[in-house]
Amino acid sequence: MSEGVKADEALDVLVADDHPLIRAGIRALLSARPHWRVCAEAETGEAALRLARELRPHLAVLDYSLPGITGLEVTRQLCREMPGIGVLVYTMHADERMLPALLEAGARGYVLKTEDDAALLAAMDAVAAGDIHISPEAANRKTMQGAASVLTPREIEVVRLVAFGETNKSIAAQLNVSVKTVDTHRTAAMRKLGLHTAVDVTLFAIRNKIIEP
Incomplete structure (x- = not known):
């Protein structure tokens, strides 16, 4: 950004x-x-x-x-x-x-x-x-109420950082984990939520108040 x-x-x-x-x-x-x-x-x-x-x-x-x-x-x-x-x-x-x-x-x-x-x-x-x-x-035209409840706390944190435009490498540095671990959490979260792109993740995070628009 x-x-x-x-x-x-x-x-x-x-x-x-x-x-x-x-x-x-x-x-x-x-x-x-x-x-x-x-x-x-x-x-x-x-x-x-x-x-x-x-x-x-x-x-x-x-x-x-x-x-x-x-x-x-x-x-x-x-x-x-x-x-x-x-x-x-x-x-x-x-x-x-x-x-x-x-x-x-x-x-x-x-x-x-x-x-x-x-x-x-x-x-x-x-x-x-x-x-x-x-x-x-x-x-709010398309809500996903309750969807965030299927995520683990770490997956929610990864989703939040992805929504802010952070790369896997940057997220790994902030969370003090490996890039592979970030990729695992990111992939799992997107699969659970049925999301396919970083834009989808951003919209999900806004709608579910993981980040503020």
Whole structure:
């Protein structure tokens, strides 16, 4: 994950949404925040990519349903070309099927437009700091209540660290065990939970409050 933006560093935000009122609302919201500014606005996915490549913003707030290139593809291209950028998807769609693809593409935030301004600002703060922020409403659309109870305490700890983006080698160093032991716990936990990727593990950890979104 990115180390995030320092507290006293100016933070440039690109806003991409085909609705002018949404863009104006975000711009007004940020106008009261010292060191934050909307450096560019885009109505289409193509415009968002062009402006991001030109201006290199710290944070991109993208609608999922952008005209032309979708928010998912914009996210994928931005995160590949600019690994330090924080991408926050701001959408009307509370569809858990989008989350794995967006996180896999590199997005660090997913917030619903039905939520209030405070929720959007909290998400932007988290993403700017290099953290992951998923709308609680979106994350809870597909619950896995009680699933964590099938894991051992060590498996839960491994799942937590995987969800934070740690590698097996890093986890082994933190837990003072071998890489092989970590791999055994990780494989066992994923098999018990029916998970297949690190993104799946992250979503499971958020939904079951093993980590906070």
